[in-house]
Amino acid sequence: MIDHDKPPVIVVGGGPAGMMMGLLLARAGVPVLVLEKHADFLRDFRGDTVHPSTLDLFDELGLLEALLMRDHNKVTTVGGVIDGKTYRIADFSRLPGPARFIAMMPQWHFLDFVAEQARRLPCFTLRMESEAVGLIEGPQRIEGVRLANGEALRSTLVIAADGRGSLLRDAARLPRKDLGAPIDVMWFRIPKAPTPDNRTQGYIGGGEMIVTIDRGDYFQCARVIEKGGAERVRAAGLERFRADAAATAPPLAQHIAALDNWDDVKLLTVSLDHLTRWHRPGLLAIGDAAHAMSPVGGVGINLAIQDAVAAANILAACLADGGDPDPLLHKVRERRKLAVGIIQALQRVVHRNVIGAAMRETAPRAPMILRLLQAVPALQALPARLLGLGIRREHIRSPNRPLP
Missing domain, CATH: 3.50.50.60 (FAD/NAD(P)-binding domain)
Structure with missing residues (x-):
């Protein structure tokens, strides 16, 4: 009781x-x-x-x-753009259960x-x-x-x-x-036109990595930098920051000028x-x-x-x-x-083999596993299961007996 x-x-x-x-x-x-x-x-x-x-x-x-x-x-799918080429990594439509996204x-x-x-x-x-x-x-x-x-x-x-x-x-x-985490993240937002599909994406190229999260009328963007590198990035100036972001993630280019102040860039220490x-x-x-x-x-x-x-x-x-x-x-x-x-x-x-390699190489090559996932699309269910359902996932087993 x-x-x-x-x-x-x-x-x-x-x-x-x-x-x-x-x-x-x-x-x-x-x-x-x-x-x-x-x-x-x-x-x-x-x-x-x-x-x-x-x-x-x-x-x-x-x-x-x-x-x-x-x-x-x-x-329903997650992928990335590496040096201009799009790769699909996970296909959640292949998962069991009511939520395949x-x-x-x-x-x-x-x-x-x-x-x-x-x-x-x-x-x-x-x-x-x-x-x-x-x-x-x-x-x-x-x-x-x-x-x-x-x-x-x-x-x-x-x-x-x-x-x-x-x-x-x-x-x-x-x-x-x-x-130990060898990276930090600089967050910022860029306006965009609404689209019928969600265009969340990751971009790797030119020694940079940017993730764009589609929030309808703007992208919430994450620029990945080396641990402790924020001051170096800021010292290069906001114009350089905008240019690097637009070059790495081309969908940002049209409205990148909206980023007009360093106050709009927030640092997440990972x-x-x-x-x-x-x-x-x-x-x-x-x-x-x-x-x-x-x-x-x-x-x-x-x-x-x-x-x-x-x-x-x-x-x-x-x-x-x-x-x-x-x-x-x-x-x-x-x-x-x-x-x-x-x-x-x-x-x-x-951190080590994907992000680290991407930030070291100006012309990165897609890892073998990504090329395999493109060649055999059915395999995209495996990363979808790992990413979407996790390891040893939980189910509701606690009692349901709220007081009257």
């Missing part, structure tokens, strides 16, 4: 992992409080790629049709949707503009969080879902292993790391707080959501019945470490 006298589970961070965790716990009848430090979810240069693995989870929740009512574009959906739309669904549940509370800056440490376990306004909130369990710069992860002294222990008594880290992912493949959102599903599968029934979650916390990392480890290993290979 649910113990109404116990404090709620506190989820720190209203990103994909935190919001999904809040939804699933409340759905199971667990009182949960999600704390988000910002006033809204509207921040640019966040990941937009909602993969089939995530879409399938919403189908299991009976929410896929409603989710897809939100503004989005469907991407990537939904390109601005993250604020996605998070607003999850918040809207969660607010319908009586056990769910979302507090915006509430920044957790520290932990309340008891003699045996973490007992809650401290907010920037001086407020102290007690909890049954703290879920640290506060991203790659997690304050709570550091406050809990959880051990972290840095895998991290690739993971915790070797995700928990302490009273606290569990998930998502980017547990494992910062490279933007390669756009998998970060989807891995974070998979973490939340795994954690809810393991913990929700115990929490709903008023049990002690601490003996179960280690099982979350045990469940997720294989998937995270394989994807991070693959990202390191891409």
Whole structure:
């Protein structure tokens, strides 16, 4: 039975992992409080790629049709342009299940949707503009969080879902292993005319790499640079930046003049790391707080959501019945470490053998695997499965018993 006298589970961070965790716990009848430090979810240069693995989870929740009512574009294939030649890498139409595409959906739309669904549940509370800056440490376990306004909130369990710069992860002294990321990303946007199809694409050429994410009337662009190279790029001047971008990604050329100020170019310092222990008594880290992912493949959102599903599968029934979650916390990392480890290993290979090679060569040659995928299109189902469904993907197994 649910113990109404116990404090709620506190989820720190209203990103994909935190919001999904809040939804699933409340759905199971667990009182949960999600704390988000910002006033809204509207921040640019966040990941937009909602993969089939995530879409399938919403189908299991009976929410896929409603989710897809939100503004989005469907991407059924993923490819790249190398030195002017187009290569198709993954064909999602070959996947099983109801979602055979990537939904390109601005993250604020996605998070607003999850918040809207969660607010319908009586056990769910979302507090915006509430920044957790520290932990309340008891003699045996973490007992809650401290907010920037001086407020102290007690909890049954703290879920640290506060991203790659997690304050709570550091406050809990959880051990972290840095895998090293040799790249950073400079984000900017360029206007475009709307097209009937989504034209998200990656471009490699002339020692440069740019990814253009089609958001309807503009491209959200990511220029990949070597780690720590932002000052060198800026020193060369904005005119050179525009010229390099237009030469690498020709669809940008027509409106590249719209980029008229360095304030419009944002730097993402890429991290690739993971915790070797995700928990302490009273606290569990998930998502980017547990494992910062490279933007390669756009998998970060989807891995974070998979973490939340795994954690809810393991913990929700115990929490709903008023049990002690601490003996179960280690099982979350045990469940997720294989998937995270394989994807991070693959990202390191891409950093070294694809991106690194592209940035070293002014006339790069497509790797053999890309040429094989063009020769045998049926093989494009394999990278689609890896990218779209991931490794050891999760399914909704947490209980559905919200309070009346």
